[in-house]
Amino acid sequence: MNDPDSGEKPPVSGAQDAGNAGRPKRSRRRKGKQKGAMSPSAVSPSAGQAAGSSVPAERPQAAPGGNNARRNKRRRHGRIPGAENVRPLAPVGQREASQHEPRQADGRKNRRKHRGRKSGSRVLPSAAEAVVLSPAAEPVAEARPAHHAPEPRGEALPAPRFAERDQYDAPLYAALDLGTNNCRLLVAQPTRPGQFRVVDAFSRIVRLGEGLGASGRLSDEAMDRSVEALKVCAAKLKHRNIRRSRLIATEACRAAENGETFLHRVREETGLELEIINRETEARLAVSGCSSLVGREAKSVVLFDIGGGSSEIAVIRIGENRSSRLANHITHWTSLPVGVVTLSERHGGRDVTPESFAGMVSEVEGMLANFDCPGDIVYAPEDFHLIGTSGTVTTLAGVHLDLPRYDRRRVDGVWLSDDEVTAMQARLLSWDFSARAANPCIGPDRADLVLAGCAILEAIRKRWPSRRMRVADRGLREGLLTDMMADDGVWRRGRHRRNQRGGHRNPAKPEGQAS
Incomplete structure (x- = not known):
């Protein structure tokens, strides 16, 4: 059957396709969203008669307000036709470079991502602030692996926090303590x-102090052991x-009488x-190291x-105004010429x-x-407590916690009541040397020293009774x-802000000089 107007056969799909013969084909879903789409009344009567009964019935015309509501909804959700080709206007010096950036080839997938967003989640640029890229001038998207997400453009990654930058930028400090019994480096x-x-x-x-109480000098064997340990520290530094x-x-x-001679040997070797x-x-350094453990x-x-x-013993009275340096609150201090090595040598530490x-x-x-030290320097029992920093108290805590091996993270900062300390001392006193050496928190190196430390602790507890x-x-x-x-001044407020910007050191001063 020929079309009476053109003399050609109409398309098989019906009269609506005949009316759109001069337009590119679009899906029904896309066509329904086009602004100014053809309504059933726009189809010619002759075309409708030519289609006959095979043409399905058209949908009834929606109310005038319905199209506006649907259009407004699409505008709120950012699904306006042609919006995928709109980009913010770049500066003049960067406009040509921005045209060569890769973009996603399928704009329909981008539109689907925005369908579940709330109203106002996407703001389109106005006509004065946008430039429309023609499809012909659009560059081809760069090939990427399927699992590689496109890199964000125009967004700077957040700067790492100060604690995350320390392992790369912060200066290093070293402290070495050569004591009577231990050599420690941090x-x-x-x-x-x-x-x-x-x-x-x-x-x-x-x-190092082995035999010092009897002879008054450092023995050659003790100095040799200490020098070997200090060589390890020197290599680390x-x-x-x-x-x-x-x-x-x-x-x-x-x-020691030969203390200075020993230090000269350390310097040479x-x-x-x-x-x-x-x-x-x-005494002040011991207080500074434990300032964060004060209740x-x-x-x-x-x-x-x-x-x-x-x-060393320090009496600290804090009062109302607490300083950032706990050592400033020391009112009385003393240093007793006795330790675990000297006391165990005089009284015997193996069989106690x-x-x-x-x-x-x-x-x-x-x-x-x-x-x-006046007795009224200490407040009421509920406002007072002891802090012990030594191998003796850490050993007591490890035994109390029944650790399979010593763990500093579980011991440092733990609270022990007065009854628990008494029970641990009685328990250690009931063990012989082999039982103390077999305990993983004591070991054979401290088995002959731990009870001498408990005796010093007991004397301190009698002088200053405390609940914990x-x-x-x-x-x-x-x-x-x-x-x-x-x-x-690495913790000052201004220095902390400069550190966050990467300036940890003062370039005007050489290393090792205080700022």
């Missing part, structure tokens, strides 16, 4: 204000870019320059550090009986009697690091 870098991250650590029992370091020696080198600090400095409700604290050749243990406690109590005690697995090294970082 390398760290500052993080958040008042805190630091440990980069490297070393600890070895050297017993050599391979790191250390900004500042402080290397100290304590009671063994203070009391290892290249390390150690300084002998006095007892007051040692917030505490108004007074007695902090003690039981060493190998001496024991209740009688010999009581003798050790009595000797330390006599030394504390000479400490001139906090254990600190930290001490002089942490105090050295805290003081050096605070002196350099």
